[in-house]
Amino acid sequence: MISNKAKKQIDTWIQKYPKGRQSSAVMEALKIVQAENENSLSAEAIAEVADYLDMSSIAAAEVATFYENYNHKPVGKHTIRICHNISCMLNGADDLVFYLEKKLGVKTGQVTKNGLLNVKKVECLGACVGAPMFQIGDTYYENLTEKKIDDIVDKLK
Amino acid sequence: MADIEIEIDGNVVKAKAGEMLIAVTDREGISVPRFCYHKKLSIAANCRMCLVDVEGAPKPQPACSTPINEGMKVHTQNEKAKASQKAVMEFLLINHPLDCPICDQGGECELQDVAMSYGSDVSRFTEGKRIVANSDIGALIHTDMTRCIHCTRCVRFGSEIGGIMEMGGTGRGEDLKIEPFLKEGITSELSGNMIDVCPVGALTSKPFRYELRTWQMHSVANIARHDLVGSNIFTQTYKGKVKRIVARDNDSVNETWISDRDRFSYEGLAHENRLLKPQIKMDGQWKEVEWDKALEFAVRGLVDNALNTGGGNKLGALTSNTATLEEFHLLQKMLREVGSENIDYRLNVKDLDNVINLESTIKLVELEKVDHSLIIGANLRLEQPMINHRLRKAALAGASIDVINAMSFDFNYRTNSENIVSPGQTVAILAEVLKSILERSCAEIPKYLGKVKIGDVAKCIADELLESNNSVIILGEHAINNPQAASIAKLISEIAQQTGSTTLNVSATSNSMAAEMVNFVPGQGGLNANAMLAADLGAYILLDVYPQYDFHNSVQAIKSLDNKNTFVVSMNSFRDKEVARYSDVMLPIASFYETSGSHINIEGVMQSFAAAVSAPSESKSAWKVLKVLADLLELSGFHYANSEQITGEISNQSHKQKIDNKEINITAKRGVSVIWQKSPYAIDVLSRHATALQATKIGQMHNALMNKATAKKEGIKEGGQYLGVPVIITEKVANNCIFVHANQSTGDKS
Ligand code: SF4
Ligand code: FES
Ligand code: FES
Numbered sequence: 064m065i066s067n068k069a070k071k072q073i074d075t076w077i078q079k080y081p082k083g084r085q086s087s088a089v090m091e092a093l094k095i096v097q098a099e100n101e102n103s104l105s106a107e108a109i110a111e112v113a114d115y116l117d118m119s120s121i122a123a124a125e126v127a128t129f130y131e132n133y134n135h136k137p138v139g140k141h142t143i144r145i146c147h148n149i150s151c152m153l154n155g156a157d158d159l160v161f162y163l164e165k166k167l168g169v170k171t172g173q174v175t176k177n178g179l180l181n182v183k184k185v186e187c188l189g190a191c192v193g194a195p196m197f198q199i200g201d202t203y204y205e206n207l208t209e210k211k212i213d214d215i216v217d218k219l220k
Numbered sequence: 221m222a223d224i225e226i227e228i229d230g231n232v233v234k235a236k237a238g239e240m241l242i243a244v245t246d247r248e249g250i251s252v253p254r255f256c257y258h259k260k261l262s263i264a265a266n267c268r269m270c271l272v273d274v275e276g277a278p279k280p281q282p283a284c285s286t287p288i289n290e291g292m293k294v295h296t297q298n299e300k301a302k303a304s305q306k307a308v309m310e311f312l313l314i315n316h317p318l319d320c321p322i323c324d325q326g327g328e329c330e331l332q333d334v335a336m337s338y339g340s341d342v343s344r345f346t347e348g349k350r351i352v353a354n355s356d357i358g359a360l361i362h363t364d365m366t367r368c369i370h371c372t373r374c375v376r377f378g379s380e381i382g383g384i385m386e387m388g389g390t391g392r393g394e395d396l397k398i399e400p401f402l403k404e405g406i407t408s409e410l411s412g413n414m415i416d417v418c419p420v421g422a423l424t425s426k427p428f429r430y431e432l433r434t435w436q437m438h439s440v441a442n443i444a445r446h447d448l449v450g451s452n453i454f455t456q457t458y459k460g461k462v463k464r465i466v467a468r469d470n471d472s473v474n475e476t477w478i479s480d481r482d483r484f485s486y487e488g489l490a491h492e493n494r495l496l497k498p499q500i501k502m503d504g505q506w507k508e509v510e511w512d513k514a515l516e517f518a519v520r521g522l523v524d525n526a527l528n529t530g531g532g533n534k535l536g537a538l539t540s541n542t543a544t545l546e547e548f549h550l551l552q553k554m555l556r557e558v559g560s561e562n563i564d565y566r567l568n569v570k571d572l573d574n575v576i577n578l579e580s581t582i583k584l585v586e587l588e589k590v591d592h593s594l595i596i597g598a599n600l601r602l603e604q605p606m607i608n609h610r611l612r613k614a615a616l617a618g619a620s621i622d623v624i625n626a627m628s629f630d631f632n633y634r635t636n637s638e639n640i641v642s643p644g645q646t647v648a649i650l651a652e653v654l655k656s657i658l659e660r661s662c663a664e665i666p667k668y669l670g671k672v673k674i675g676d677v678a679k680c681i682a683d684e685l686l687e688s689n690n691s692v693i694i695l696g697e698h699a700i701n702n703p704q705a706a707s708i709a710k711l712i713s714e715i716a717q718q719t720g721s722t723t724l725n726v727s728a729t730s731n732s733m734a735a736e737m738v739n740f741v742p743g744q745g746g747l748n749a750n751a752m753l754a755a756d757l758g759a760y761i762l763l764d765v766y767p768q769y770d771f772h773n774s775v776q777a778i779k780s781l782d783n784k785n786t787f788v789v790s791m792n793s794f795r796d797k798e799v800a801r802y803s804d805v806m807l808p809i810a811s812f813y814e815t816s817g818s819h820i821n822i823e824g825v826m827q828s829f830a831a832a833v834s835a836p837s838e839s840k841s842a843w844k845v846l847k848v849l850a851d852l853l854e855l856s857g858f859h860y861a862n863s864e865q866i867t868g869e870i871s872n873q874s875h876k877q878k879i880d881n882k883e884i885n886i887t888a889k890r891g892v893s894v895i896w897q898k899s900p901y902a903i904d905v906l907s908r909h910a911t912a913l914q915a916t917k918i919g920q921m922h923n924a925l926m927n928k929a930t931a932k933k934e935g936i937k938e939g940g941q942y943l944g945v946p947v948i949i950t951e952k953v954a955n956n957c958i959f960v961h962a963n964q965s966t967g968d969k970s
Contacts, residue, residue, distance in 0.1 A: 106402050119379075121388030121401040128390040 065111050069095050073115065086118040089126050093133055102142075103134040131185045139174045139181040141219050144198040147184045150191035159195055160184060162209050166216070179219065226292040241283040241294060242270055252296055253305060253334040255312075255419045256371040257284035260476055261380055267312070267371050269334065271304040272296045280304040302338075309339040312369055315350045316420070318343065323367065325421030328434040331369060352397055358405040359915035360412055360484060362429050368398050368422035374414040381477060382408040383601075383612055383632025398422070407917045409605045409900070412483040416467055416476070427487050427912045428464045437463055440832040443819050444482035445542055445731055445812060446904060449584065449606040450821040451478045455486065455813050455832035462486045462813050462833055472585055473821070479605035480916070481900065481907055486813065488794075488909030489836075495795045495808040496837035506800065511838065515845075518789045518805040519852040525787035526758035527853075532559030534758035538749055539565045540770050542904045543763055543842065544817025545734035545826065546866040550846040550858070551763060552740050557855045561746025562757065565735040566728070567770045567777075570701045572748040578709040580822050582692050582722035588613040590722075592688035594622045594681060596646065596712070597727075598696020599629045602900040602918060604726050607822070608632075611694075620688075622681050624649055626698060626895055627925065627959045628952040636684065639677050642956040644889030647704035650711040651886040652678030657686060657718045668884055691721040698897060700727050701772065703889040710884045724822065730904060733820035738870060753780040759787040761849075763842060764809065766905055767798045769898065778802060789849075791842055794905050809842040810835035812906050816863040817843070828867060892930060894958045921961040922946070925953045934958070 065073070072095045076088035092112045097104050104127055113123035127133045131144070143163065147156045160171065163182050167175050174181045190196045193205025204215055224237045228250055235244045240263065245252045255267040265285035274281045275293035280300060295301050313335065320326045352365040372389060375398065379385035386406050391397050400406060406414075414423050437456040444451045444465075451474035456464045465486050467478040498514035499506045509517070526534035537555045539548065543565070552563050569575060582590075587610035600608040615621055615633035623631075623638045624646060631638075641649060655669045656679050674682075685691055693712050699705055709725075716723045735741075742748050747755055753776065760781065771777035781788055782802035790803040793811035800806065809815075814835040818828040835841060843863050850858035860866050899921040901913045913919050924942035926934070931949050933956075936942055938949045945962050953959050 110401070119385040119388075119401070120404070121390075121399075122379075122385050124390050124401055125388045129392050 065096055065108075065115060066099060069099050070115070077116075086116045086122070089113075089116055089118065089123055090130070092116060093123070093127050097133060102138050103136060105135075131183070134183075136172060137174055138183075140179050141181075141199050143180060143182045143216070144185045144188070145182060146186070146188050146190070146194070146196055146198075148187035148191075150187070150194040151196060154194040156195040159197075159207055159209070159212065163212065163216075166212070180216070224288070224290040226288050226290070226294065228294045229296055235288055237289065238287050241272065241274075241281075241286045241288055244288060245283060245296065250296055252283045253309075253338050254284060255330060255334070255369060256373060258373050258376075258417055261373060261376045261417070264372050264376065267369065268308045269305065269312070269338075271301065271308060273298050273300040273304075305338045306340055309335055310344070313339065313343065314345050315366075316369060317349065317366055323364070323421040324362070324424040324429055325367075325418075326433065329421060330419035350394060355399050356405065357400055358407070358411070358426075358917075359912040360426055360480060361406060361415060362424050362426040364422055364424070365398065367420045369420055370396055370398060371419060372398070373417040373419065374398065374423060377414050377417050378408065381413065381609065382410050384408055386411075387414070405917075409480055409602050409918060410477060410609070412480045413467065413477050425464060425484075427484060431463055432458050440830065441468060442813060442832055443827045443829040444478065444485075445544075445819050446481045446485060446729075446907065447479070447604050447606065448726055448729055448733065448822040449473060449604065450819040450825075450827045451482050451606060452827075453478055453482060457833050460833045462489050472583075473825075473827075474606050477606065477609065480918075481605070481913065484913045485904075485907045485910045487911055487913070488906040489811055489813065491794070491909040491911075493794050493909060494811075494836060494839070495792050495806060496839055497808060498838065499806045501804050506806075511840075514805055514807060515848055515852055518807070519849065521787035521804055522759045522761070522789065522853070525785070527558055529758055533562070533745075535560045535760070536562035536747065536752040536757045537564075537761045537763070538567060538752070538765055539735070539740070539763035540567070540765055540904065541565050541728065541730040541732045541735060542812075542906075543731060543735070544815065544863075545731065545737065545820060545870065546817045546863045547763060547842045547846065548731075548735045548740045549738040549866060549870050550843055550850070551761065552738055553857070554846060554850045554853070554855060555761075556743075557850070557857070558853065561743040562752050563740055563742055563746060564749035564752070565732065565740050567749050567765065568700065568772045569749075570772045571705075572750050574704070574706045576695065576699060576705050576709040576725065576727045578695055578712060578723055578725040578727070580723060580725045580824075581716075582724055583823050584610055584821075586722075587611055587692065587724075588617070590614045590688075590690050590692045591619045592622070592684050592691040592721075593619060594624070594685065594691070594693045594721075596624045596650075596693070596695050596708070597626070597643075597698035597702070598694060599625075599627075599698075599897070599900075600694065600696065600726070601629065601632060603697055603729065607724070607726060620684055622684055624681075626893075626954045626957045637677070637680060639681075640952070640954045642954040643698070643702045643893040643895060644704075644891070644956065645954075646699070646702060647707050647711065647886050648672075648888040649675075649678055649681075650708060650715065653682045653685070654711055654715050654718070656682035657715060660686065661718065663718070668886055672886070685715065685719040685721060688719075688721075691719060692724055693721050694724045694726060696726050697729065698895050701896070703893065704885060704887075706882060707884045707886060711886075714884075726822070731819050733822065733824065734818065737820055737824075753777050756780075756783065757786060760789065762788060762790045762792075762799075762803075764792055764905065765790070765799070766792075766794070766796050767802075768796075769902065769905070769908070774798075791845055793839065794909060807845055808835075808837070808839035809845060810839055814839075815841035815843070818867055826867075828864070890956075892934060892956050892958060894960060896960050896962060899961055923948045924958055924960045924962070925950050926958045927951050927953050927955055929955055930958060 073092045076091040077085045080087040110120040113120040171182045195207045196205040254270040256264045263285050265282045270283040271280040272283045273295040354363045374387045437458045439454040442455045452468040452470040454468050497508045500517045612633045620636035651672050652674045655672045656674045767778050768774045788803045789805045791807045791809045813832040816830045901907045901919040924945045925948045940947045
């Protein structure tokens with residue numbers, strides 16, 4: 064169920080578009096609803112957003128599955144969004160992903176037992192100059208090494 | 221239309237500025253390979269297969285999305301064009317399985333054809349190919365999503381033509397998948413067209429799966445007879461069996477689309493329930509006999525029980541509305557020859573003195589151009605899918621649509637207003653609309669409208685009608701048993717006249733227009749269907765009648781036909797236990813696609829068709845049977861060598877206009893009314909036997925819907941039964957109305 068609070072937020076977005084184009088607000092609406100649901104979107108939630116915006120469910124699902132910032136499985140308190148695009152890949156991102164998986168004892172897409180962390184592979188975050196890199200919350204961490212990862216990740220609570 | 225010139229492969233061609241290059245090459249017969257482009261869908265330009273070399277452009281350009289300009293020089297065959305086409309082909313085949321021999325599309329696959337002409341001989345790709353899980357999308361379409369090349373034709377078909385986006389592309393890059401949402405499946409009444417538009421074997425026909433290769437079949441141009449459009453189709457046959465039906469282009473009828481009902485009903489032809497041998501009933505026992513015996517028996521029965529005892533008056537003829545024009549004609553001619561006017565096809569009408577008499581005055585192609593429509597008593601989308609498709613185009617172009625229905629249906633376009641009123645109130649609203657229109661044009665108000673008070677709803681509809689330049693009023697099937705059916709039709713004529721609107725009467729479907737054309741209704745002194753059943757006739761000829769489905773009051777009809785003293789000659793394509801109960805002779809006749817004949821569509825256009833296959837076993841075309849019966853009855857004028865000779869003799873003899881001079885009655889009916897409306901896939905005997913169609917959501921529509929208040933009043937509970945049909949309580953239905961989707965007339969339909 065989309066809360067009334069979320070609906071109000073979505074409505075402000077709908078108003079930014081011409082009448083009859085309410086479906087243009089789908090990205091924001093999905094974001095708002097995701098934030099309300101422990102940071103992930105169930106199929107039902109997508110269908111409800113679609114309903115609210117008077118668009119077909121599959122059209123909303125197209126958007127929700129296209130962008131990496133929507134989650135379709137439960138996530139941890141922090142998501143480590145590690146880039147595996149060209150620059151990062153050339154600079155060893157794959158090894159770091161492997162390292163992270165080993166360190167945390169989970170595969171990408173899974174959540175650590177304590178519910179604190181999950182790792183997600185994402186596309187270029189525009190920080191190629193500091194590749195390899197990952198993002199946690201709003202912070203970018205660049206020029207990563209295994210050691211640096213230990214320092215950063217061990218501090219997360 | 222030619223206003224500019226361009227050069228393609230060294231030849232100058234004329235074209236219209238702004239046209240897409242591919243439209244020009246297609247018209248000129250120059251082949252440019254393509255996958256995502258489809259002439260009736262929007263341009264996606266995502267497959268890149270149509271790359272051609274345009275002089276002056278640094279890179280090859282996609283022909284499907286390159287508008288032409290004066291003086292443009294295009295090469296579709298030079299080195300650069302060929303190299304790009306080959307490269308795209310290789311790219312498309314990276315993830316496509318190369319297993320055409322086990323793919324159902326093999327032989328009619330655009331990818332296969334294009335790969336043959338433009339691809340390279342060997343694959344250089346040695347890595348692993350991706351595999352995509354199939355989704356079960358319903359009984360009609362089989363999916364093989366690993367074969368999908370992401371052209372998005374099916375997606376665009378859903379959102380642009382079907383009107384509901386059911387397929388979509390989820391994920392991105394290598395993870396892109398074309399699929400429906402969750403496991404919802406595909407429910408559109410036009411879904412089968414996705415099979416036609418899919419260029420590869422990703423979407424194929426489920427009932428046809430692994431049956432045959434396309435080149436093994438024989439394609440016969442044919443006409444579908446399930447609705448008022450008469451969609452153009454190809455029946456594809458193999459060894460005398462219809463194996464598949466695909467759409468045939470005809471821009472003035474069905475464009476390139478056909479409904480699922482037209483596409484999949486053929487499955488019924490092979491049903492085990494076909495009536496295959498002539499049978500006669502002796503001492504209450506059915507006995508299979510030769511045709512001549514059966515016919516002799518039939519003629520003797522007709523003569524003894526009717527012609528010799530009371531003359532023609534004792535004989536009656538009833539048909540379903542799916543008969544061909546020629547069959548209607550022969551049967552009425554025969555009856556009239558022996559002096560009987562007891563002729564009728566309107567078996568599902570409760571009160572034949574209160575019938576809809578409304579002309580259709582608009583052409584199908586013009587429907588797309590209306591700027592307003594008022595729909596009354598129709599679930600247009602499911603009942604007349606192709607008509608709805610045209611109207612949808614108008615709606616997308618901005619036409620406003622007002623609806624007066626007894627239940628809220630899913631439209632695949634936006635409606636301006638949806639007024640849900642009980643059938644008893646329909647006439648009242650229309651009276652208000654008419655009065656409002658007359659008042660505003662300062663016309664004289666006829667006496668019967670004197671006391672009418674105009675409500676807001678009616679006022680809005682009247683406004684719309686007056687403001688529009690090109691409006692159509694559509695009257696549908698739900699009105700046929702309305703207590704004020706005749707008055708509703710008259711009010712509509714009146715409103716149309718006052719506002720310069722056109723009208724479309726979709727209240728009687730299938731080939732009813734043909735029945736009207738040959739005047740297959742009682743003339744002077746004749747009895748209508750209901751009167752016949754009440755009159756104890758001596759004998760009947762029934763043409764493809766299935767009492768439980770066709771008669772308004774089947775219980776009563778069966779009872780009166782099952783009378784010891786009534787001799788019933790039944791001509792049927794399928795076996796039916798009720799028919800066996802009351803008949804004395806059963807003659808097996810050809811079904812759809814097994815006989816030649818004609819269909820008259822809503823525009824009055826006659827479309828004739830040949831038989832695609834011969835009738836199975838001993839069954840015969842009904843026109844031949846009727847002809848022989850007439851010969852045996854020693855009637856003259858029945859010497860036909862083929863059905864075209866019959867067609868040639870038919871002229872339009874509809875007397876519909878003359879019969880009607882009753883007053884308009886606008887008294888609304890109080891209390892609960894019931895609308896019986898069979899599932900759209902149960903309207904004729906062939907569709908009812910088509911297993912895949914019946915397994916779809918639409919085929920399963922079998923329920924009685926009513927709102928809480930009505931249920932309470934009638935003492936009905938959710939989950940209970942209403943005359944044998946499961947009850948659903950929903951506020952979608954008007955108060956005081958029970959809307960029954962029943963495949964079977966379960967009891968007295970009041
Ligand atoms: S399923 Fe067929 S029509 Fe749909 S995107 Fe794939 S290839 Fe195109
Ligand atoms: S490739 Fe990793 S940030 Fe650009
Ligand atoms: S047909 Fe032109 S890009 Fe697909």
